[in-house]
Amino acid sequence: MINQYKEQLKEHNLKLTDKRLKLIEVLAGDEKYMSAKEIQSKLADYFPTISYDTIYRNLHTLTDIGVFEQTSLDQEMHYKIACVTHHHHHFICERCGVTQVVEYCPVEKWQNELGDVKLNSHKVELYGYCEKCA
Amino acid sequence: MINQYKEQLKEHNLKLTDKRLKLIEVLAGDEKYMSAKEIQSKLADYFPTISYDTIYRNLHTLTDIGVFEQTSLDQEMHYKIACVTHHHHHFICERCGVTQVVEYCPVEKWQNELGDVKLNSHKVELYGYCEKCA
DNA sequence: TCCTAATTCGTAATCATTCTGATTAAACTA
DNA sequence: TAGTTTAATCAGAATGATTACGAATTAGGA
Incomplete structure (x- = not known):
């Protein structure tokens, strides 16, 4: 690898x-x-x-x-x-830092809503406690 | 105000x-x-x-x-x-910093996908160039 | 093995942010 | 309105992450 x-x-x-x-x-x-x-x-x-x-x-x-x-x-x-497979985002545990993938990303909906702006990138991050740290 | x-x-x-x-x-x-x-x-x-x-x-x-x-x-x-009206996120122009509201937020979908983690907060930010700066 | 440009080292510098101890002032009371 | 209390501010030093710099080292090709 x-x-x-x-x-x-x-x-x-x-x-x-x-x-x-x-x-x-x-x-x-x-x-x-x-x-x-x-x-x-x-x-x-x-x-x-x-x-x-x-x-x-x-x-x-x-x-x-x-x-x-x-x-x-x-x-x-x-x-x-970096994750090379496909587009996705992460949940990040605020205590231990471990991440978990989230697949869903509605970037087209957002582009529609925004209209004429030029979208270069976006950040989606979910914060909280993982099962271990909760 | x-x-x-x-x-x-x-x-x-x-x-x-x-x-x-x-x-x-x-x-x-x-x-x-x-x-x-x-x-x-x-x-x-x-x-x-x-x-x-x-x-x-x-x-x-x-x-x-x-x-x-x-x-x-x-x-x-x-x-x-801060915007006090309701939950939403922003597009941020990388050149001039102006923001534009985006209403759509699929936080429940993400929570479903994540299962048992405790979600405390999340960040959604869209970056690019506004109509003026494009 | 030798050459050369890229990389690393050790340390100083920079830059955003926070802390400290002294001073000032908002807000409450008489 | 003056006095009191306590939060807020000030000036400047300290901190901590990150970057810069000149010298020394090394990867990769000839």
């Missing part, structure tokens, strides 16, 4: 560095939104001196090419591995 | 200070999301030395009691006057 991401990196002429691959591994291994701090603490097991510059730069780069997706929670950016 | 907000302040035992009232006036006069910086520059006409502490504190306080609503854009919080 990591090979799919290696392909994506190559397609964008990005080098396969150990930091990048481990970063992808960490995010791919846990289907939840994580802050830069959480990510650095997980990476610290493998790279104790990794720079925040490296973390942030790669989070941006990989978000740009669609490997990660981001959202702003508690005034800090959080990142998770 | 400002009287409605004065009532809300009184209901929550908040004092009617000149800074607060002008802040509400500024946000109520422009139906768009504004950053703290934009807000301070508008307030500076009336209170050249107003402190950011005052601005942020009141933005929070008034958001808490439902006078303002907030969203995170470009890693900074933005605020607008």
Whole structure:
């Protein structure tokens, strides 16, 4: 499964560095939104001196090419591995951060309602407590 | 119309200070999301030395009691006057920040799809260019 | 193996936001 | 209207996330 991401990196002429691959591994291994701090603490097991510059730069780069997706929670950016299958949104647990997919998205209804505006993107996020945290 | 907000302040035992009232006036006069910086520059006409502490504190306080609503854009919080009429969401122009209401919200469908999670809140935001900015 | 541009490092800088302790003023009471 | 109380404000320092910078390292190709 990591090979799919290696392909994506190559397609964008990005080098396969150990930091990048481990970063992808960490995010791919846990289907939840994580802050830069959480990510650095997980990476610290493998790279104790990794720079925040490296973390942030790669989070941006990989978000740009669609490997990660981001959202702003508690005034800090959080990142998770992107879902490539099809368009959908997420429920996010406010306690533990785990996500659950929601398929339904009425974007055409909204476009109809809006009329002549040019819709570029949209965000749908559902917040609450997952079954474990409730 | 400002009287409605004065009532809300009184209901929550908040004092009617000149800074607060002008802040509400500024946000109520422009139906768009504004950053703290934009807000301070508008307030500076009336209170050249107003402190950011005052601005942020009141933005929070008034958001808490439902006078303002907030969203995170470009890693900074933005605020607008709240719409009190009924539940709905917004389209936000990525260039000028103006908003447009969208009525449709399938929150029950999402709750059905999610099953046993406890849904506390949700965010729906549509981004793009308004007719003027397109 | 060597070259070169991309990547990373360590740290300083920036920027939004929050905190602190002192001062001011809204609102209530007499 | 003056006095009292307590919330609100101020100025500026502190915090915390994120970005920038110049030097050092390294992936990937020749």
